[in-house]
Amino acid sequence: MSDLAIAIDEPSLLVGVVGTTTLSALEAALKARGLTLGVALERASTKTVADWLASGAVGSASVFADPADHLVAGLEATLPDGSKLVVRPSPRRSVGPDLIALALGTCGRLANVDYAWLRIHVKSAARPAFPLPGGRDLDPPLTEQENRLVELFASELRSGRPS
Amino acid sequence: MSEPFESLARAFPEVRLSADAADRVAYARDLWPRHHLAVRAGNVAQHRPAGIVWPTSTEEVARIVRWAHDTETPVVPFGAGSGVCAGVLPHERIVVIDLKRLSRWRSLDTEGRTLDVEAGHMGMPLEENLNRRGLTLGHFPSSILCSTVGGWIAARSAGQCSGKYGKIEDMVLALECVTGTGEVVHLHHRTSGPNLIPLVIGSEGTLAVVTCATLRLHPNPTVRAFAGFSFPSTEHGWDAMRAMFQAGLRPAISRLYDPFDAMLARRGSVEKDRADSAAAPGLGATALRSLLRRPGTINELLEGAFGSKVLGGSLLVLIFEGFDDGPSRDMEQAKAILSRMRGTYAGEGPARQWLQHRYSASYRQAPVFAAGLFSDTMEVAAPWSKLRGLYDGVRRALGEHVFVMAHLSHAYPDGCCIYFSFAGTAAKGDGIAGLEGWDARCELTYDRAWKAAMAAAVDAGGTLAHHHGVGRSKAPRMADELGTGGVSTVRALMRAFDPKGILNPGNLLPRTSSKPTLNDAHPRTVRA
Structure with missing residues (x-):
């Protein structure tokens, strides 16, 4: 994990940030450089980055609003058995399941974020926004079946079986 | 039986x-x-x-x-x-x-713009049927004529218009799949998570059999704006692409060709008949085989400043699509950015020509193999800050073994995919026991090139694959990509979805058993 609490990759418009950093501290550091996380932080600014991601990154845009843009490019996380998961930053990849999904909105059941690479924006830059798919709840409650799968993953991840 | x-x-x-x-x-x-x-x-x-x-x-x-x-x-x-x-x-x-007999449209919501379609539906008929209703999926992989919805999902596929519509993972709202126990499960997109769909997408048939997907649709665009731009070098070109994407522009097509690939594109992206006949076995093929025995020299010559000057620099093909004056306004903004970044406007021709032949390139492989050579492609990706290292590292690694060219056709605000195309021939056989045959020596060159290129990609901080997937060809290298923690995590997912390990065994991850059911596609030890 990086020693820096906040590491900005300006060419890529990414910020690497320790999970215990609060969103307000992150946004202040970005603002000083004319940058922003670009999310609506009103209710979440006192949260840490790790907690914010674990609770579903409230205030961030839907992937359907700008499909070319993703919030999380990479992360380092601790799994339920204490082992470490590292997903190096990349705009996209096609190397099996997207393991970032284990940490987003799972409330720490599958992974706890130690460090994250997040997309940032130049304050003045335009942000594309497609209309979202209509007539659907894009945040439906977890079904019983999905919840059972999450529990199964958690149980397997806790088992600490070797690779 | x-x-x-x-x-x-x-x-x-x-x-x-x-x-x-x-x-x-x-x-x-x-x-x-x-x-x-x-x-x-x-x-x-x-x-x-x-x-x-x-x-x-x-x-x-x-x-x-x-x-x-x-x-x-x-x-x-x-x-x-x-x-x-x-x-x-x-x-x-x-x-x-x-799964190709599982290919029905279950429901189309034209107002909400979503489609429930079964996994075996072929790509091109799907898009054509949507177009007749004024809709598009926005997913145009080069394989669209010979691939299915389920295949796209399995491999985490990308289409030619990924800069606007995203990759397949950005299009899936729900999945129906069958786990390794035979249970039918329904997974739903959830913006705030937990979202289990990204775990199944890209799992290449190892977690579940995808049977149906709910896909997000778009209105089919009615207007396009075209342009080509020349740049002094490939790096100048990708700096300009980065500026466009970070300024909020989302071209449907932005393809940057390195100088050699650009030279081919300028000549006509497909002069199909001529290309086929020129590559047929005969004197031309013999000359080509001899030339490719010295790929390092050719690569150095073409990649340097001399090559760039002789070949006319790199070429960016740009297409915006949408409605009314949207595409032309976007193009004007793009032109302003690209001109500031040493782009020279090359007219609409290159972009119009590309569109006309957009699926042809994938069908040029057969003549190469018929000529006694081989060809392949490698698509890697990295954040913009690591792109130079990735481009140079992989190009150098491949270039020692094969002739290599590149284009960049999937850009995002934070990074880009580099698509290397390469062609090679048989390694020199002197003193290599058991490798007397031409094709065996071609395999040797092929394996050496891939092994070197994958190591270079990881060393440069890139990912091993942007949209082709892993299969058995890259599985032995997955620990380099994901680390031991990542490999353990994928195995845990496999145990949860498929406790008996019956779904596509041997795919995606390095083998664990000392007695594998299949040999590694790329042996770790490649003969020197």
Whole structure:
């Protein structure tokens, strides 16, 4: 994990940030450089980055609003058995399941974020926004079946079986 | 007919299946180019499955998988077989589940712009049917003529318009799939998580058999704006692409060709008849084979400043699409950015020509193999800050073994994919025991090139694959990509979804058993 609490990759418009950093501290550091996380932080600014991601990154845009843009490019996380998961930053990849999904909105059941690479924006830059798919709840409650799968993953991840 | 397959036939008399020799040959491989070398050497189908089954409903898929689970028979879901990484590599115990008869539209919501479509639906008819209703999926992989919805999802596919519409993972709102126990599960997109769909997308048939997907649609654009821009170098070109994407522009097409690839594009992206005849075995092929014995020299010459000057620099093909004056306004903004970044406007021609031949490039492989050579592609990605290192590192690694060119065709605000195309020939055979045959020595060059390139990609901080997937060709390198923690995590997912490990065994991850059912596609130890 990086020693820096906040590491900005300006060419890529990414910020690497320790999970215990609060969103307000992150946004202040970005603002000083004319940058922003670009999310609506009103209710979440006192949260840490790790907690914010674990609770579903409230205030961030839907992937359907700008499909070319993703919030999380990479992360380092601790799994339920204490082992470490590292997903190096990349705009996209096609190397099996997207393991970032284990940490987003799972409330720490599958992974706890130690460090994250997040997309940032130049304050003045335009942000594309497609209309979202209509007539659907894009945040439906977890079904019983999905919840059972999450529990199964958690149980397997806790088992600490070797690779 | 093998014993397990006889048992399957008895259990499902109403389901179409076959253990016919011709069918088993047809399903023995995908389009991994290393297979082509084996075929050219006369080894047409070394990996024949026990048989093939064609279910027509999710319930039939579930029953077949339950049978496989109970009898511990390995199965491989199969779309159109156009994968290029040996994601399908059966053996005599494996039953192939071909999903192409599972291809209905279950429901189309024209107002909400979503479609529930079964996994075996072929790509091009899907898009054409949507277009007739004024809609588009926005997914145009080069394989669209020979790939299915399920195949796209399995491989985490990208289409030519990813800069506007995203990759397939950005289009899926819900999935129906069958786990390794035969249970039918329904997964839903959830913006705030937990979202289990990204775990199944890209899992290449190892976690579940995808049977149906709910896809997000768009209104089919009615207006396009075209332009080509020349740049002094490839790096100038990708700096300009980065500026465009970070300014919020989302071109449907932005393809940057390196100087050699650009020279081909300027000549005409496909002069098909001429290309075919020139590459046919004969004097031209002999000359080409001789030339490719010294790829390092050619690569150095073409990649340097001299090559760039002679070939006319790199070329960016740009297309915006949408409605009314939107595309032309976006193009004007793009022109302003690109001009500031040393782009020289080259007219609309290159972009219009590209669009006309957008699916042709993928069908140029056969003449290369017929000429006694081989070709392949490698698509890697990295954040913009690491792109130079990735480009140089992989290019240098490949260039020692094969002739290499590159284009960049999937850009994002935070990074880009580099698509290397390469062609090579047989390694010199002197003193290499057991490698007397031409094709065996081609395999040696092929393996050396891939091994070096994958190591270079990881060293440069890139990812091993942007949209082709892993298959068995990259599986031995997955620990380099994901780390031991990542590999353990994927194995945990596999145990949760498929406790008996019957779904496409041997795919995606390095093997653990000392007695694998299949050899690694790329042996870790490559003969020097």
